[in-house]
Amino acid sequence: MKDQNVNLRVEKGVAEVVEVPMPHAVGEGFVVVEQAYAGICTEQKVYATGFYEAHESPLHMGHEGCGTIVEVGPGVSGLAVGDRVIVHIGWACGECFVCQHGLTSTNCENLRVGPDMEAHNGAAPGSGGAGFNRFRLAPAINVQKIPDTLDFRYARAANCLLGSTYSIVRDFDVGPETYALVAGVGFIGHAVIANLKHRGATVIALGRNESRLEIARRLGIDATIHPDDPDWLDQLKSLTPNGRGVDTSYECSGHPDYQRKALDSLRRFGQLILMGYQREKDWTLDLDVHDDILVPARRIAGMEDLMFKHRADLLELLQDPTMQQQLDIMISGEVPLDSAEAVFTDILTKQHGKFYFTFA
Numbered sequence: 001m002k003d004q005n006v007n008l009r010v011e012k013g014v015a016e017v018v019e020v021p022m023p024h025a026v027g028e029g030f031v032v033v034e035q036a037y038a039g040i041c042t043e044q045k046v047y048a049t050g051f052y053e054a055h056e057s058p059l060h061m062g063h064e065g066c067g068t069i070v071e072v073g074p075g076v077s078g079l080a081v082g083d084r085v086i087v088h089i090g091w092a093c094g095e096c097f098v099c100q101h102g103l104t105s106t107n108c109e110n111l112r113v114g115p116d117m118e119a120h121n122g123a124a125p126g127s128g129g130a131g132f133n134r135f136r137l138a139p140a141i142n143v144q145k146i147p148d149t150l151d152f153r154y155a156r157a158a159n160c161l162l163g164s165t166y167s168i169v170r171d172f173d174v175g176p177e178t179y180a181l182v183a184g185v186g187f188i189g190h191a192v193i194a195n196l197k198h199r200g201a202t203v204i205a206l207g208r209n210e211s212r213l214e215i216a217r218r219l220g221i222d223a224t225i226h227p228d229d230p231d232w233l234d235q236l237k238s239l240t241p242n243g244r245g246v247d248t249s250y251e252c253s254g255h256p257d258y259q260r261k262a263l264d265s266l267r268r269f270g271q272l273i274l275m276g277y278q279r280e281k282d283w284t285l286d287l288d289v290h291d292d293i294l295v296p297a298r299r300i301a302g303m304e305d306l307m308f309k310h311r312a313d314l315l316e317l318l319q320d321p322t323m324q325q326q327l328d329i330m331i332s333g334e335v336p337l338d339s340a341e342a343v344f345t346d347i348l349t350k351q352h353g354k355f356y357f358t359f360a
């Protein structure tokens with residue numbers, strides 16, 4: 001039934017579609033969106049291990065999405081039923097330092113998540129607070145209207161693909177003179193590569209997964225290095241001017257070995273950007289502040305979301321035919337929600353790029 005709401009309930013070894021009530025936008029500042037796509041981000045880890053992040057429960061999986069507004073609640077302006085939209089992640093307050101400065105929604109000081117949205121709208125648990133729902137609640141502050149000419153197949157990349165990696169590349173002075181390292185080549189690494197190549201950088205990938213390195217090559221990577229090569233650092237330096245090291249390194253795996261190598265790859269005054277997300281692991285990076293940071297005058301930053309102030313520019317980029325070709329390379333497929341167990345199992349083999357759920 002197309003007008004029936006469904007949710008993907010995920011726990012260790014189980015991913016099943018369950019019927020849930022329709023949510024309604026009765027709370028201030030909300031719309032209801034019928035989803036066209038929702039990206040699979042890290043949910044396969046819950047299927048494999050049963051570990052939930054702070055804001056997730058079996059009925060609150062998935063945080064990405066795009067689709068069509070079917071209901072507009074009180075206190076919403078500039079959005080109407082029938083509008084095609086991107087749903088950005090979380091429920092930002094609009095009032096804290098982060099929101100007022102156009103920074104990232106998921107770093108809002110008062111960030112609220114799926115169960116909060118359901119409570120605010122008097123909706124049943126699991127009925128629309130998450131991305132893996134056909135009909136979902138979305139706060140207007142995190143909904144972005146898109147033109148009719150932009151296919152949802154490209155709009156969906158505004159979440160944890162091109163979008164979550166856009167601001168961190170844009171805001172760190174990347175240009176044709178930049179030499180960058182991408183350590184770890186999962187779908188976030190691929191998206192960083194696409195953003196770096198879009199700005200003309202020379203990009204080196206550090207990785208051992210041949211399937212994913214092949215996607216990186218098709219995206220136009222300039223060189224790849226195997227992290228287990230004893231002379232990996234010499235190889236890397238020989239690719240940079242005067243052997244100085246890279247200007248910026250993007251760590252996209254979350255593993256301390258890659259974090260260490262991403263740090264060691266930097267030239268003096270270089271910057272390490274930490275993007276790898278491994279919340280369930282008890283990994284730490286050993287850091288010598290004097291030798292690793294002070295003496296080489298390096299900077300370390302972390303970020304994993306699109307800035308509010310870059311939403312309009314990202315929308316332009318999603319409509320760029322060259323970038324759309326890159327997205328076709330990065331995206332491995334789309335599957336119906338009831339194929340979740342098969343696609344989670346597939347993703348866990350780490351042979352692919354990004355996957356999306358469909359709700360048709």
Ligand SMILES: [Zn+2]
Nearest residue numbers: 093096099108
């Ligand atoms: Zn805020």
Ligand SMILES: [Zn+2]
Nearest residue numbers: 041063064160
């Ligand atoms: Zn994500």
